[in-house]
Amino acid sequence: MQKLRIAVLISGGGTTLKNLIDWQLARELPVDFQLVISSNPDAQGLKHARAASIPTQIVSRKDFATAQEHSARIFDLCQEHDVQLLVMGGYVEHLLIAPEYENRVINIHPSLIPSFCGQGYYGKRVHQRAVEYGVKTSGCTVHFVDNEYDHGPIIAQRACAVYDTDTSDSLQNRVFELECQLLPEAIAAIAEERVEVRGRVVHVHAII
Numbered sequence: 001m002q003k004l005r006i007a008v009l010i011s012g013g014g015t016t017l018k019n020l021i022d023w024q025l026a027r028e029l030p031v032d033f034q035l036v037i038s039s040n041p042d043a044q045g046l047k048h049a050r051a052a053s054i055p056t057q058i059v060s061r062k063d064f065a066t067a068q069e070h071s072a073r074i075f076d077l078c079q080e081h082d083v084q085l086l087v088m089g090g091y092v093e094h095l096l097i098a099p100e101y102e103n104r105v106i107n108i109h110p111s112l113i114p115s116f117c118g119q120g121y122y123g124k125r126v127h128q129r130a131v132e133y134g135v136k137t138s139g140c141t142v143h144f145v146d147n148e149y150d151h152g153p154i155i156a157q158r159a160c161a162v163y164d165t166d167t168s169d170s171l172q173n174r175v176f177e178l179e180c181q182l183l184p185e186a187i188a189a190i191a192e193e194r195v196e197v198r199g200r201v202v203h204v205h206a207i208i
């Protein structure tokens, strides 16, 4: 099978990127990493990319007048590297999708969308607010990215319990374990051409 040419967008620790690299090294993910793009020159995640010999590019938001110009630079790089799928892993900037990349950008969000998502909801804040609200179930969501935060068609979700003894740290750890399975599974489904988008509804066809 042809491997899917992917790029990963990061802003910080790169824990999602590291997990994808580990899956690819274990030959459980049919992808070739073309590029890691960071919005932050000091992102720790860049070390994971360099250790895996993946080319890196820094595209800082502050170097561009508008989110549109910043996003356009990111998609120009994707075109130059013939990227088929762009994956957000802890990316915090607002991305405006180039028409040719519609339904070719995905994100993993650490809650069950449409709960605890949108502007201001990223990283540990998501879990802090879920614990404060007292929900009994949380989880993670992989979705296609459109021009609104955490709004595009949902590809897959996985849930876990939330206990009244949980802190934002303990919940983050439990959800992250789910993320480490769900995102590679979703990417593999896209690579195997098993994912079909019909309006807002995504059909993920099983392997027969």
Ligand SMILES: Nc1nc2c(c(=O)[nH]1)N[C@@H](CN(C=O)c1ccc(C(=O)N[C@@H](CCC(=O)O)C(=O)O)cc1)CN2
Binding pocket: 088, 091, 092, 093, 094, 095, 096, 097, 107, 108, 109, 110, 118, 119, 120, 121, 122, 145, 146, 147, 148, 149, 150, 151, 152
């Ligand atoms: N067009 C889209 N862009 C982005 C999406 C998306 O779904 N559509 N997802 C985010 C990732 N994300 C959660 O999954 C997320 C990240 C950041 C924010 C946020 O509130 N950001 C702050 C700025 C933070 C900073 O610069 O340090 C803000 O906008 O005020 C919300 C959701 C990535 N982009």
Ligand SMILES: NCC(=O)N[C@@H]1O[C@H](COP(=O)([O-])[O-])[C@@H](O)[C@H]1O
Binding pocket: 010, 011, 012, 013, 014, 015, 016, 017, 045, 089, 090, 091, 108, 109, 110, 121, 122, 123, 124, 126, 176, 179
């Ligand atoms: N709203 C998006 C969001 O909150 N993403 C979350 O950032 C973490 C990875 O960040 P890292 O790569 O900086 O470790 C992941 O848990 C991901 O779900």
